[in-house]
Every structure is written in structure tokens, then in C-alpha cells.
Amino acid sequence: MNEKAEELNRVEKKDLFASGHRACGGCGQALAARLVHDAAGENTIACVATGCLEVFSSPYPDPSWRIPFLHSLFENPSAVASGVEAAYKALKKGPVNIIAQAGDGSTADIGFQSISGMFERGHNVLYVCYDNEAYMNTGVQRSSFTPYGAWTSTTPMGNTTRKKNLPLIAADHGIPYVATATVDDFKDLQRKVKTALSIEGPKYIHILVPCPLGWGHPGDLTVKICRLAKDTGLFPIFEIIDGKVTNVRKIPVKVPVEEYLKPQGRFRHLFKKGVPTEEVAEIQKIANHNIERFNL
Amino acid sequence: MLKQIEGSQAVADVVALCRPNVISAYPITPQTHIVEDLALIVGQGKLDAEFVNVESEFTAASVVLGASAAGARTYTATSSQGLLLMAEVIYCISGMRLPIVLTCANRAISAPLSIWNDHQDSMAVRDAGWIQLFAEDNQEAADLHIQAYKIAEQTFLPVMVCMDGFILTHAFEPVDIPEQKEVDDFLPPFKPRHIVDPRWPRGIGLYADPRFYMETRYILHRAMEKSEKTIKEVSADFAKTFGRDSGGFIKTYKLKEADVAIVSMGSVVGTIKDLIDQLEEEGKKVGLLQICSYRPFPRQEIYNVLKDKMNIVVLEKCISLGRGGILASDIRWSFPRAEKKDRNISSFIAGLGGRNITADDLRYMVEKVEKEPVELEFLGLKKELISDKDL
Structure with a gap:
């Protein structure tokens, strides 16, 4: 293994996103935020959207950030990061890693336009989406990343739509790097962050981050549920480099979606006395479609 | 130098003399000529700045927010619906004490749609903690922008220069555009007070629970009141330097x-x-x-x-x-x-x-x-x- 590959594959622990924050036990987003910033290193500016991450990590006067942190609104981290990048260019400062980051509500819904603008303009910014598949900070309401069948407080009978596929939409902007990841594989996630930051231009990393509170599973299942999301085919892991899908994670042993759905309270209504309803079959179809599409 | 030019061109010329590092704007009538002129000035290399063409006024305001927080002198301009779309960011900018200068080419608010002038747009954000200066004519509009940067960067309050849409922005009048050196002597380089920089990690835009929020509002209100002195001083200083009464209270x-x-x-x-x-x-x-x-x-x-x-x-x-x-x-x-x-x-x-x-x-x-x-x-x-x- 050469030096560069070694560096890419090293798991970094620098505590730039410090412990002692107010996230729930087992919070996938807190774990992801730590991994992302430890991989990025000290020379990084975090532009964060309003949301769980912001709320549990930045109360005055004791934020958890050991790197510069900038927050203004729910829907504008990509635009704020664009401004930071433009300032660094204009002032001839840098180089610096600029990471715009938000949850799925900000990314998929209210901030969607700003992200598209940032990609299209070509800012040298990494955008990280922490996807916990609903508006968790306001009490588990549906977002356009909420999967089919899931209970949320605004889809009390189960969500009837399918998840918006932002990694592919991002790639279609012609940006040089897109990747998906989860928090069960530290090495993979951090390698993707490091790879992204080594590339000039806009980058997008989509991280699945289980939310024990909103998904209704014990906090100690966060990592296991990530693995099940991958092994069922519901959350494909891949990179898109210069428009080409690559480094697709092959599923070692394919798992039926029931095993992913059953431990989660948000899917409980899909099983009547333990018997799966037709929605489960529908979700299996989504998984099968992913397996075929990405050759998982 | 006295020039017979459009109000928008006068503002663009003077803004360029103030050497902003980052300009971001979105087109809306009657503000467009200002940013078109600035785009040309930057494009021709007469001003060394980043001109960020964005997909909405909301993003334009967010871009200058980010750029200002990173230590840049910034500029944006808008009108009417554009200012309303910015409203959320407008409050953030003052709350974060970022000395951003914005031109509001005053225009009516929909509905019904009207592209013509009145003051309803800037009035809609009058309580946001921005200094609002109203120009009488194009000379004053131009002069106010030079003063605006000085006031903003001394008080760490954003400044909105309000000029009547069409009546001023599209009117051709003789306007005295100062020389670069005169503006440089009057307006020192921007010295930011708080910025995001990995060399000095700090958080900007932390949230404040009920133990802390009220004080931020009190401090902002007091800063607005105290800016009176700066506005008067800068106006007097301007009169002394440029020989014209512009601005003030x-x-x-x-x-x-x-x-x-x-x-x-x-x-x-x-x-x-x-x-x-x-x-x-x-x-x-x-x-x-x-x-x-x-x-x-x-x-x-x-x-x-x-x-x-x-x-x-x-x-x-x-x-x-x-x-x-x-x-x-x-x-x-x-x-x-x-x-x-x-x-x-x-x-x-x-x-x-x-x-x-x-x-x-x-x-x-x-x-x-x-x-x-x-x-x-x-x-x-x-x-x-x-x-x-x-x-």
C-alpha cells in the first residue's frame, strides 16, 4: 500500500467535534459529524444549517466545535459556504476546507435550490447531507427523503412517496465527486471525505444517519441498522467520479428488507401480528430495484 | 469628475471605488443596472473582486453573509420582492453584526405587481437592525455608498442605502464621481472584528436560549442608537473631504x-x-x-x-x-x-x-x-x- 492510500484509509480521531454535546444516545448524525470533521482536519470551516446538529452542538456559550463554525439559517449553508469560498478567493487566503452541511430536510427540501446553485456555480465546497429521513429536530415530520412506508408525525398512516435521489441529482449537475456512506464504516466514510476534499470544485457526500428517537430503535442498534440498510439494498453505497458510478459496495449476503424494517418503530405498522403487509413487498421492490440498478 | 450618467451607473462606479471583495446579486427591476454595471467593471478587470451570480436574492444575501463572516468587504443590491425574499437573511446579517452594504432601489410590493417606486419594501425591514439611509438625488445616492461602508465598518451594523427606483436609478444627472485616491483616503481597508478562520477557531451564529437572547437585542438596539454619532461624524468628514453635504441625520x-x-x-x-x-x-x-x-x-x-x-x-x-x-x-x-x-x-x-x-x-x-x-x-x-x- 502506498503512502497516499495509507493516509486515505487511516481512521482519524482528532476530536475537532468534541464530546459533551447534547445529541441523543446513539445519534447517527453526531457520530457522522465527528467522523467528517476528524477526517477533514483542523484547516476546515464548518457552515452548518439550522437543525439537530446545530442545536445539539452550538448553544451559546459552550459549542462543541474546535474548528470555525458558521451558522445562519435552515436553508442556506450552501449559499453561506459559497460566500466564504468567494471571500477566500478574493482575499487570496487559503487553501481551506469548506464543508457545508445539513440534514435531509434542509438538503432535500428547503435548501434544495441553494445547493443546486452552489453545484452549478462550481464553488470549491464539500456539501455533506446527514440523512435521517425526516425533520427530527422539530419532532419527526416527513421530508422528501422519508422512505416509502415510514411513519412520521405528518405521515401517521405511513409515507406514500419514494425518497428523492439526491446523489444522482447532484451528479447530474456535472460536479466532480459524489459519494454515499453510512456511519457503520468509519474507514469508508473518512476516506470519502478525504477524497472529496482533495478534489477542486463542488462535492456531495450523502450519509445515512439513523435517528433512534425518530426511527424508534434502541441507540445501540445505530450501527447495525446502517449495515442492514446497506445489505438489504435500501441504501446503496457508491461513488460517482466525473459522472461515472464507481466503487459500488457489493452486498456480501443479501438480506430481506423485513430484517431492516422490523427493529424500527417507524415501520411497526407494516407488520400485522408479525405478518408483513403489502407495503413490505413494495419496499422489497425498491431494494431489488437498487440492487439491479447499481449492481449491488 | 463630473459625469452625466445614469443613477445606477453612478452607484456602481462609486461602489467599485469602495473596493468590495465580494459582490453577489440577483436581477430585479429597477436594481438591475447597478449590478450589470458592476459585473462589467469586475469583468473588465477594473475591480479585483469575486462577482457571484446566484439563483435568488435569498442566496445573494446568504453569499454576502458568508463572505463578510470570512472577512471580505461585500456588496449586494435589490428591490421589492427581492428584499422580502432576503428578509430572513437580513435579520441574520444584523444579528451577526456583519457590516454589509446593500442598495435598495425602492419599489412597490406585490400584489398587484408593480415595478414602480414607493418605499414599502425597505419599510418592511425597517425593524431589522439595519441602518437605513435615504438619498434625495443621484449625487447623494453615490455619496451615501462611500459613507455607508465607513459607517458599517465602524459600527458593525449593516447599512441599506435606499434610492428611489426609476426616479433615481434610471435618471441621467450630472454626478461627481470621486477619484480612487480620494475614496481610498476617506475609506480605510476593512478590518473585520470576528471572522471564521482556522487559525483562530470561533463560532459565529451560535444559538441563544432564553438566558441570552434578550441581551443580543438590547445590545443591537443600543448599537443602532449609538450609530447616530458615527453617521453624523462620517457625514461631516465627507463634507470636509469632498466639499459636499450628503447624508447625515x-x-x-x-x-x-x-x-x-x-x-x-x-x-x-x-x-x-x-x-x-x-x-x-x-x-x-x-x-x-x-x-x-x-x-x-x-x-x-x-x-x-x-x-x-x-x-x-x-x-x-x-x-x-x-x-x-x-x-x-x-x-x-x-x-x-x-x-x-x-x-x-x-x-x-x-x-x-x-x-x-x-x-x-x-x-x-x-x-x-x-x-x-x-x-x-x-x-x-x-x-x-x-x-x-x-x-
Whole structure:
């Protein structure tokens, strides 16, 4: 293994996103935020959207950030990061890693336009989406990343739509790097962050981050549920480099979606006395479609 | 150098002389010419700046927020719906104490859609913690931008320079555009106070729970009040350097001897001054109080010049629907309760959605308040267009 590959594959622990924050036990987003910033290193500016991450990590006067942190609104981290990048260019400062980051509500819904603008303009910014598949900070309401069948407080009978596929939409902007990841594989996630930051231009990393509170599973299942999301085919892991899908994670042993759905309270209504309803079959179809599409 | 140019071009030229590092804007009539001209200035390499073409005014405001937080001198411009779309960011910018300069080419608000001038847009964000300066003509609009950067960067408050859409932005007038060296001598390079920089990690935009939020508002309010001193100093300093009176808190015209005092702001004061001269020839004593700084509001100054005026009329291009004249409310509030008795403060709304304010309209207004005070009247209203069913 050469030096560069070694560096890419090293798991970094620098505590730039410090412990002692107010996230729930087992919070996938807190774990992801730590991994992302430890991989990025000290020379990084975090532009964060309003949301769980912001709320549990930045109360005055004791934020958890050991790197510069900038927050203004729910829907504008990509635009704020664009401004930071433009300032660094204009002032001839840098180089610096600029990471715009938000949850799925900000990314998929209210901030969607700003992200598209940032990609299209070509800012040298990494955008990280922490996807916990609903508006968790306001009490588990549906977002356009909420999967089919899931209970949320605004889809009390189960969500009837399918998840918006932002990694592919991002790639279609012609940006040089897109990747998906989860928090069960530290090495993979951090390698993707490091790879992204080594590339000039806009980058997008989509991280699945289980939310024990909103998904209704014990906090100690966060990592296991990530693995099940991958092994069922519901959350494909891949990179898109210069428009080409690559480094697709092959599923070692394919798992039926029931095993992913059953431990989660948000899917409980899909099983009547333990018997799966037709929605489960529908979700299996989504998984099968992913397996075929990405050759998982 | 004196140039016969469009108001927008004058503003663009002067903004460029202020050497902003990052400019971001989104097109909206009647602001467009300003940013088109700046895009050209940057494109031709006459100004070393990043010009960020964005997909909305909301993003334009967010880009300058980010750039300012990273230590850049920034500029944006908008109008009407654009300012409303920015509103969320407008509050953030002042709350984060970022000294951003924005030109508001004043325009009416939808619905119905109107691209023409009034002051409803900037009034919608008057409580946001931005200094708001109103220009009378294109020379003052240009001068105010130079002053705006100095005021903003001394007070760490954002400044909105308000200039009437079309009436100023699209009017060709002779404007004295200063030399680069003059502006450089007047306006020192921006020294940011708090920035995001990995060398000094800090958080900007942390959230404040009920133990801390109120104090941020109190401090901001006090900063707005205290900016009075800076606004006056910068205006005086500008006059000394450039030989022109521009900006400041208030201006008066033939007010001392006046029996009727008109209070207004923006470009309409030119028409008012002409009328005052005409009426003077006819033997009538009418004077003008022109508000230049609408926020912070020059209450004490206003009181000082109006305290012996018993017949005051406020003319404004905006309204608080369901309440009445906005500037009129501010003027009425400028007098202690005991001094309001026997003092007539009339309120006229005019020029909404670009309706012309003619000398005849103004003459009618003066003659009316000479007879009796007017609680609220729409000047130049076409009653024939309104049926009983509408009311």
C-alpha cells in the first residue's frame, strides 16, 4: 500500500467535534459529524444549517466545535459556504476546507435550490447531507427523503412517496465527486471525505444517519441498522467520479428488507401480528430495484 | 469628475471605488443596472473582486453573509420582492453584526405587481437592525455608498442605502464621481472584528436560549442608537473631504420661518423644495424637514427643529395597512405627550406604486392642512376607480 492510500484509509480521531454535546444516545448524525470533521482536519470551516446538529452542538456559550463554525439559517449553508469560498478567493487566503452541511430536510427540501446553485456555480465546497429521513429536530415530520412506508408525525398512516435521489441529482449537475456512506464504516466514510476534499470544485457526500428517537430503535442498534440498510439494498453505497458510478459496495449476503424494517418503530405498522403487509413487498421492490440498478 | 450618467451607473462606479471583495446579486427591476454595471467593471478587470451570480436574492444575501463572516468587504443590491425574499437573511446579517452594504432601489410590493417606486419594501425591514439611509438625488445616492461602508465598518451594523427606483436609478444627472485616491483616503481597508478562520477557531451564529437572547437585542438596539454619532461624524468628514453635504441625520429647507412644515424623505423632496420656493413668492411660509437616516430614527433632532412648529404634514410613500402613515407615526412619537396638544400633525400617503406626485398635489396638500389637520389622506387617489362595493 502506498503512502497516499495509507493516509486515505487511516481512521482519524482528532476530536475537532468534541464530546459533551447534547445529541441523543446513539445519534447517527453526531457520530457522522465527528467522523467528517476528524477526517477533514483542523484547516476546515464548518457552515452548518439550522437543525439537530446545530442545536445539539452550538448553544451559546459552550459549542462543541474546535474548528470555525458558521451558522445562519435552515436553508442556506450552501449559499453561506459559497460566500466564504468567494471571500477566500478574493482575499487570496487559503487553501481551506469548506464543508457545508445539513440534514435531509434542509438538503432535500428547503435548501434544495441553494445547493443546486452552489453545484452549478462550481464553488470549491464539500456539501455533506446527514440523512435521517425526516425533520427530527422539530419532532419527526416527513421530508422528501422519508422512505416509502415510514411513519412520521405528518405521515401517521405511513409515507406514500419514494425518497428523492439526491446523489444522482447532484451528479447530474456535472460536479466532480459524489459519494454515499453510512456511519457503520468509519474507514469508508473518512476516506470519502478525504477524497472529496482533495478534489477542486463542488462535492456531495450523502450519509445515512439513523435517528433512534425518530426511527424508534434502541441507540445501540445505530450501527447495525446502517449495515442492514446497506445489505438489504435500501441504501446503496457508491461513488460517482466525473459522472461515472464507481466503487459500488457489493452486498456480501443479501438480506430481506423485513430484517431492516422490523427493529424500527417507524415501520411497526407494516407488520400485522408479525405478518408483513403489502407495503413490505413494495419496499422489497425498491431494494431489488437498487440492487439491479447499481449492481449491488 | 463630473459625469452625466445614469443613477445606477453612478452607484456602481462609486461602489467599485469602495473596493468590495465580494459582490453577489440577483436581477430585479429597477436594481438591475447597478449590478450589470458592476459585473462589467469586475469583468473588465477594473475591480479585483469575486462577482457571484446566484439563483435568488435569498442566496445573494446568504453569499454576502458568508463572505463578510470570512472577512471580505461585500456588496449586494435589490428591490421589492427581492428584499422580502432576503428578509430572513437580513435579520441574520444584523444579528451577526456583519457590516454589509446593500442598495435598495425602492419599489412597490406585490400584489398587484408593480415595478414602480414607493418605499414599502425597505419599510418592511425597517425593524431589522439595519441602518437605513435615504438619498434625495443621484449625487447623494453615490455619496451615501462611500459613507455607508465607513459607517458599517465602524459600527458593525449593516447599512441599506435606499434610492428611489426609476426616479433615481434610471435618471441621467450630472454626478461627481470621486477619484480612487480620494475614496481610498476617506475609506480605510476593512478590518473585520470576528471572522471564521482556522487559525483562530470561533463560532459565529451560535444559538441563544432564553438566558441570552434578550441581551443580543438590547445590545443591537443600543448599537443602532449609538450609530447616530458615527453617521453624523462620517457625514461631516465627507463634507470636509469632498466639499459636499450628503447624508447625515436630517436636513432642512426654509424651515426656520415656516408656518407649515412638510416632513418627507427620498427623491420627492426635490419637488417639495420647488413648491416651497413658489409658495414663498406667493407669500406663504412653508418649510421642509428631510429625513436622511430613517433608522436609526433621529427623534431628538426632529424634535429640536419641529418643536415650535404647530402645523406639520408628513408625506410618505408607504403605509402600515390597518394603521396609517409609518413615518407619520414616527413623527407623532417624536413629541412628548404634553406637547402634542394643539399641534397638528397631518398624514398624507402618496406615490404608491409609482403614482406621480405633482406640484399641484403638494399645493393641494399644503392648502388643505392650512385649513384643518388631516388624520390620513391618500394624495392623488382616483376616487372614480373605487366603487362602494370595493369598500
